[in-house]
Amino acid sequence: MSITYKDEAGIAGMRVAGRLASEVLDYLTPLIQPGVTTLEIDRLAAEFMKQQGTVSATIGYQPSGYPPYPGHLCTSVNQVVCHGIPGDKPLKKGDILNVDVTVIKDGWYGDNSRMFLIGGEAACTIQARRLCQVTYEAMWKGIAMVKPGVRLGDIGHAIQTYAEASGFSVVREFCGHGIGQRFHEDPQVLHYGRPGTLEELKAGMTFTIEPMINAGKREIKEMGDGWTIVTRDRSLSAQWEHTVLVTPTGYEVLTLSAGNPPVPAFVASEAATATATVSA
Ligand code: MF3
Ligand code: CO
Ligand code: CO
Numbered sequence: 001m002s003i004t005y006k007d008e009a010g011i012a013g014m015r016v017a018g019r020l021a022s023e024v025l026d027y028l029t030p031l032i033q034p035g036v037t038t039l040e041i042d043r044l045a046a047e048f049m050k051q052q053g054t055v056s057a058t059i060g061y062q063p064s065g066y067p068p069y070p071g072h073l074c075t076s077v078n079q080v081v082c083h084g085i086p087g088d089k090p091l092k093k094g095d096i097l098n099v100d101v102t103v104i105k106d107g108w109y110g111d112n113s114r115m116f117l118i119g120g121e122a123a124c125t126i127q128a129r130r131l132c133q134v135t136y137e138a139m140w141k142g143i144a145m146v147k148p149g150v151r152l153g154d155i156g157h158a159i160q161t162y163a164e165a166s167g168f169s170v171v172r173e174f175c176g177h178g179i180g181q182r183f184h185e186d187p188q189v190l191h192y193g194r195p196g197t198l199e200e201l202k203a204g205m206t207f208t209i210e211p212m213i214n215a216g217k218r219e220i221k222e223m224g225d226g227w228t229i230v231t232r233d234r235s236l237s238a239q240w241e242h243t244v245l246v247t248p249t250g251y252e253v254l255t256l257s258a259g260n261p262p263v264p265a266f267v268a269s270e271a272a273t274a275t276a277t278v279s280a
Pocket of ligand 3 (some may be wrong): 241
Protein backbone atom coordinates (compact mmCIF):
# COMPACT_ATOMS: atom_id res chain seq x y z
CA MET A 1 0.00 0.00 0.00
CA SER A 2 1.10 3.53 -0.59
CA ILE A 3 -0.29 7.04 -0.36
CA THR A 4 -2.46 8.21 -3.26
CA TYR A 5 -2.33 11.87 -4.29
CA LYS A 6 -5.58 13.15 -5.79
CA ASP A 7 -5.72 15.23 -8.97
CA GLU A 8 -8.48 17.78 -9.68
CA ALA A 9 -10.93 15.10 -10.81
CA GLY A 10 -10.24 13.04 -7.70
CA ILE A 11 -10.62 16.08 -5.47
CA ALA A 12 -13.97 16.85 -7.14
CA GLY A 13 -15.10 13.26 -6.45
CA MET A 14 -13.94 13.47 -2.84
CA ARG A 15 -15.77 16.79 -2.31
CA VAL A 16 -19.06 15.26 -3.42
CA ALA A 17 -18.62 12.07 -1.36
CA GLY A 18 -17.58 14.09 1.70
CA ARG A 19 -20.56 16.45 1.50
CA LEU A 20 -22.97 13.54 1.07
CA ALA A 21 -21.49 11.71 4.09
CA SER A 22 -22.00 14.85 6.15
CA GLU A 23 -25.55 15.26 4.88
CA VAL A 24 -26.42 11.79 6.20
CA LEU A 25 -25.53 13.05 9.68
CA ASP A 26 -27.54 16.25 9.11
CA TYR A 27 -30.53 14.14 8.13
CA LEU A 28 -30.23 11.89 11.18
CA THR A 29 -29.68 14.67 13.73
CA PRO A 30 -33.34 15.51 14.54
CA LEU A 31 -34.23 11.80 14.58
CA ILE A 32 -31.67 10.90 17.26
CA GLN A 33 -33.79 11.09 20.42
CA PRO A 34 -34.40 9.19 23.67
CA GLY A 35 -36.38 5.99 22.94
CA VAL A 36 -35.04 5.54 19.40
CA THR A 37 -32.94 2.42 18.82
CA THR A 38 -29.64 2.51 16.99
CA LEU A 39 -31.04 -0.10 14.58
CA GLU A 40 -33.79 2.39 13.69
CA ILE A 41 -31.12 5.05 13.06
CA ASP A 42 -29.32 2.55 10.81
CA ARG A 43 -32.53 1.84 8.86
CA LEU A 44 -33.27 5.54 8.40
CA ALA A 45 -29.72 6.15 7.22
CA ALA A 46 -29.94 3.28 4.72
CA GLU A 47 -33.13 4.79 3.24
CA PHE A 48 -31.55 8.23 3.04
CA MET A 49 -28.41 6.87 1.34
CA LYS A 50 -30.59 5.20 -1.27
CA GLN A 51 -32.34 8.56 -1.92
CA GLN A 52 -29.05 10.45 -2.24
CA GLY A 53 -27.56 7.81 -4.51
CA THR A 54 -24.78 6.68 -2.20
CA VAL A 55 -23.77 3.27 -0.91
CA SER A 56 -22.71 2.53 2.67
CA ALA A 57 -19.04 1.62 2.87
CA THR A 58 -19.51 -0.24 6.14
CA ILE A 59 -22.19 -2.82 5.39
CA GLY A 60 -20.44 -6.08 4.59
CA TYR A 61 -17.04 -4.48 5.18
CA GLN A 62 -14.64 -7.25 6.14
CA PRO A 63 -10.98 -6.49 6.78
CA SER A 64 -8.91 -9.66 7.22
CA GLY A 65 -9.51 -11.30 10.59
CA TYR A 66 -12.93 -9.61 11.05
CA PRO A 67 -16.47 -10.88 10.47
CA PRO A 68 -18.46 -8.84 7.88
CA TYR A 69 -19.67 -5.59 9.50
CA PRO A 70 -23.49 -5.72 9.67
CA GLY A 71 -24.46 -2.01 9.80
CA HIS A 72 -24.87 0.85 7.34
CA LEU A 73 -23.09 2.98 9.95
CA CYS A 74 -21.50 2.65 13.39
CA THR A 75 -23.30 3.67 16.59
CA SER A 76 -21.09 3.86 19.67
CA VAL A 77 -22.87 4.61 22.96
CA ASN A 78 -21.22 5.79 26.21
CA GLN A 79 -18.27 3.46 26.97
CA VAL A 80 -18.20 2.16 23.38
CA VAL A 81 -15.09 3.63 21.75
CA CYS A 82 -15.88 2.77 18.12
CA HIS A 83 -17.44 0.26 15.71
CA GLY A 84 -20.60 -0.14 17.80
CA ILE A 85 -23.08 -2.31 15.90
CA PRO A 86 -26.63 -0.91 15.59
CA GLY A 87 -28.97 -2.79 17.91
CA ASP A 88 -32.43 -2.85 19.46
CA LYS A 89 -31.64 -1.11 22.74
CA PRO A 90 -33.37 2.30 22.91
CA LEU A 91 -31.24 5.37 23.55
CA LYS A 92 -31.90 7.02 26.88
CA LYS A 93 -31.61 10.54 28.25
CA GLY A 94 -28.03 11.30 29.22
CA ASP A 95 -26.40 8.82 26.83
CA ILE A 96 -23.65 10.07 24.53
CA LEU A 97 -23.66 8.57 21.03
CA ASN A 98 -21.17 8.63 18.19
CA VAL A 99 -22.61 8.06 14.73
CA ASP A 100 -19.94 7.28 12.12
CA VAL A 101 -21.02 7.37 8.48
CA THR A 102 -18.94 6.42 5.45
CA VAL A 103 -20.53 6.60 2.00
CA ILE A 104 -19.31 5.76 -1.49
CA LYS A 105 -20.31 8.00 -4.41
CA ASP A 106 -19.02 7.31 -7.93
CA GLY A 107 -16.25 5.21 -6.39
CA TRP A 108 -15.07 7.92 -3.96
CA TYR A 109 -15.33 7.58 -0.17
CA GLY A 110 -16.41 10.19 2.40
CA ASP A 111 -15.99 9.34 6.10
CA ASN A 112 -17.19 11.37 9.10
CA SER A 113 -18.66 11.10 12.58
CA ARG A 114 -20.23 13.31 15.21
CA MET A 115 -21.27 13.03 18.86
CA PHE A 116 -24.90 13.36 20.00
CA LEU A 117 -26.03 14.23 23.54
CA ILE A 118 -29.23 12.23 23.96
CA GLY A 119 -32.04 14.30 25.44
CA GLY A 120 -29.99 17.47 24.99
CA GLU A 121 -27.12 19.02 26.89
CA ALA A 122 -29.07 19.41 30.12
CA ALA A 123 -29.75 15.64 30.24
CA CYS A 124 -26.02 14.79 30.22
CA THR A 125 -23.43 15.00 32.98
CA ILE A 126 -20.89 17.82 32.99
CA GLN A 127 -18.19 15.23 32.35
CA ALA A 128 -20.00 13.80 29.31
CA ARG A 129 -20.53 17.26 27.83
CA ARG A 130 -16.94 18.27 28.44
CA LEU A 131 -15.60 15.03 26.93
CA CYS A 132 -17.61 15.57 23.74
CA GLN A 133 -16.53 19.22 23.55
CA VAL A 134 -12.85 18.54 24.20
CA THR A 135 -12.84 15.72 21.63
CA TYR A 136 -14.36 18.05 19.01
CA GLU A 137 -11.72 20.65 19.79
CA ALA A 138 -8.96 18.00 19.75
CA MET A 139 -10.03 16.98 16.23
CA TRP A 140 -9.82 20.63 15.17
CA LYS A 141 -6.41 21.07 16.86
CA GLY A 142 -5.26 18.32 14.48
CA ILE A 143 -7.04 19.72 11.40
CA ALA A 144 -5.64 23.21 12.03
CA MET A 145 -2.08 21.82 11.71
CA VAL A 146 -2.64 20.50 8.19
CA LYS A 147 -0.55 22.04 5.41
CA PRO A 148 2.27 20.90 3.14
CA GLY A 149 5.55 20.34 4.99
CA VAL A 150 3.93 19.53 8.32
CA ARG A 151 4.42 15.94 9.50
CA LEU A 152 1.86 13.45 10.76
CA GLY A 153 3.63 13.44 14.15
CA ASP A 154 2.80 17.15 14.45
CA ILE A 155 -0.91 16.38 14.06
CA GLY A 156 -0.81 13.54 16.57
CA HIS A 157 1.09 15.66 19.03
CA ALA A 158 -1.38 18.55 18.79
CA ILE A 159 -4.31 16.23 19.47
CA GLN A 160 -2.65 14.33 22.30
CA THR A 161 -1.40 17.47 24.04
CA TYR A 162 -4.85 19.05 24.00
CA ALA A 163 -6.72 15.94 25.15
CA GLU A 164 -4.29 15.11 27.95
CA ALA A 165 -4.13 18.72 29.19
CA SER A 166 -7.90 18.38 29.65
CA GLY A 167 -7.40 15.29 31.84
CA PHE A 168 -8.51 12.77 29.21
CA SER A 169 -6.66 9.96 27.40
CA VAL A 170 -6.09 9.09 23.74
CA VAL A 171 -6.93 5.64 22.36
CA ARG A 172 -3.87 4.21 20.58
CA GLU A 173 -5.20 1.13 18.77
CA PHE A 174 -7.30 2.98 16.16
CA CYS A 175 -6.29 5.89 14.01
CA GLY A 176 -7.25 8.11 11.11
CA HIS A 177 -6.39 6.91 7.62
CA GLY A 178 -5.82 7.86 4.04
CA ILE A 179 -9.04 7.63 2.04
CA GLY A 180 -9.94 7.92 -1.64
CA GLN A 181 -11.18 5.19 -3.93
CA ARG A 182 -10.60 2.81 -1.02
CA PHE A 183 -11.95 3.06 2.54
CA HIS A 184 -8.67 2.72 4.42
CA GLU A 185 -5.51 3.79 2.59
CA ASP A 186 -2.07 4.81 3.75
CA PRO A 187 -1.03 6.72 5.73
CA GLN A 188 -2.14 5.89 9.26
CA VAL A 189 -2.98 9.12 11.08
CA LEU A 190 -2.15 8.59 14.75
CA HIS A 191 -3.83 10.81 17.33
CA TYR A 192 -0.70 10.93 19.50
CA GLY A 193 2.96 11.38 18.71
CA ARG A 194 6.06 13.52 18.57
CA PRO A 195 6.51 16.72 16.56
CA GLY A 196 8.64 16.47 13.43
CA THR A 197 8.19 12.70 13.03
CA LEU A 198 6.47 10.48 10.45
CA GLU A 199 5.21 11.23 6.93
CA GLU A 200 5.42 14.75 5.52
CA LEU A 201 2.12 16.15 4.23
CA LYS A 202 1.89 17.04 0.55
CA ALA A 203 -0.88 18.70 -1.48
CA GLY A 204 -3.37 16.19 -2.85
CA MET A 205 -3.32 13.86 0.16
CA THR A 206 -6.75 13.08 1.62
CA PHE A 207 -7.11 11.47 5.03
CA THR A 208 -9.32 11.37 8.09
CA ILE A 209 -8.67 12.80 11.53
CA GLU A 210 -10.84 10.95 14.05
CA PRO A 211 -9.57 11.02 17.63
CA MET A 212 -11.11 8.62 20.15
CA ILE A 213 -10.77 10.19 23.60
CA ASN A 214 -11.57 8.45 26.90
CA ALA A 215 -12.69 10.11 30.12
CA GLY A 216 -10.69 7.50 32.06
CA LYS A 217 -7.73 5.35 31.04
CA ARG A 218 -6.77 4.82 27.43
CA GLU A 219 -6.94 1.01 27.42
CA ILE A 220 -9.65 -0.70 25.41
CA LYS A 221 -11.04 -4.17 24.90
CA GLU A 222 -12.94 -5.90 22.15
CA MET A 223 -16.36 -7.44 22.73
CA GLY A 224 -17.26 -10.95 21.58
CA ASP A 225 -18.97 -9.76 18.39
CA GLY A 226 -15.60 -9.15 16.79
CA TRP A 227 -16.25 -5.42 16.21
CA THR A 228 -17.42 -3.45 19.25
CA ILE A 229 -14.59 -1.72 21.12
CA VAL A 230 -15.17 -0.50 24.70
CA THR A 231 -13.03 1.23 27.31
CA ARG A 232 -11.42 -1.32 29.60
CA ASP A 233 -12.37 0.75 32.67
CA ARG A 234 -15.92 1.37 31.32
CA SER A 235 -15.35 5.13 31.30
CA LEU A 236 -17.06 7.25 28.65
CA SER A 237 -15.44 7.63 25.23
CA ALA A 238 -16.05 10.21 22.50
CA GLN A 239 -15.00 10.61 18.86
CA TRP A 240 -15.39 13.12 16.03
CA GLU A 241 -14.22 12.60 12.47
CA HIS A 242 -13.67 14.67 9.34
CA THR A 243 -12.12 13.82 5.98
CA VAL A 244 -9.61 16.52 4.93
CA LEU A 245 -7.64 17.44 1.81
CA VAL A 246 -4.13 18.90 1.96
CA THR A 247 -4.18 21.98 -0.31
CA PRO A 248 -1.12 23.93 -1.53
CA THR A 249 -1.63 26.43 1.30
CA GLY A 250 -3.34 24.45 4.07
CA TYR A 251 -6.40 22.26 4.19
CA GLU A 252 -9.95 21.87 3.02
CA VAL A 253 -12.43 19.94 5.15
CA LEU A 254 -14.34 17.72 2.73
CA THR A 255 -17.06 16.43 5.08
CA LEU A 256 -18.95 19.70 5.47
CA SER A 257 -22.63 20.48 5.01
CA ALA A 258 -25.26 22.72 6.58
CA GLY A 259 -25.36 20.85 9.90
CA ASN A 260 -21.77 20.86 11.14
CA PRO A 261 -21.16 22.58 14.47
CA PRO A 262 -19.18 25.83 14.22
CA VAL A 263 -15.42 25.72 13.89
CA PRO A 264 -13.80 26.43 17.31
CA ALA A 265 -12.67 30.01 17.88
CA PHE A 266 -9.00 29.01 18.22
CA VAL A 267 -8.87 27.97 14.55
CA ALA A 268 -7.21 30.86 12.69
CA SER A 269 -9.80 32.77 10.66
CA GLU A 270 -7.51 32.60 7.62
CA ALA A 271 -7.44 28.82 7.75
CA ALA A 272 -11.17 28.69 8.37
CA THR A 273 -11.91 30.59 5.16
CA ALA A 274 -9.68 28.11 3.34
CA THR A 275 -12.17 25.34 4.16
CA ALA A 276 -14.99 24.59 1.77
CA THR A 277 -17.72 27.18 1.89
CA VAL A 278 -20.95 25.75 3.22
CA SER A 279 -23.96 26.80 1.20
CA ALA A 280 -27.22 26.97 3.11
N1 MF3 B 1 -15.89 4.65 9.73
C1 MF3 B 1 -14.86 3.97 10.51
C2 MF3 B 1 -13.61 4.79 10.32
O1 MF3 B 1 -13.67 5.93 10.61
C3 MF3 B 1 -14.66 2.56 10.11
C4 MF3 B 1 -15.81 1.70 10.37
S1 MF3 B 1 -15.50 0.14 9.81
C5 MF3 B 1 -16.87 -0.70 10.27
O2 MF3 B 1 -12.59 4.39 9.82
F1 MF3 B 1 -16.82 -1.80 9.60
F2 MF3 B 1 -16.87 -0.84 11.55
F3 MF3 B 1 -17.94 -0.04 9.94
CO1 CO C 1 -12.35 6.87 9.30
CO1 CO D 1 -15.54 6.83 10.18
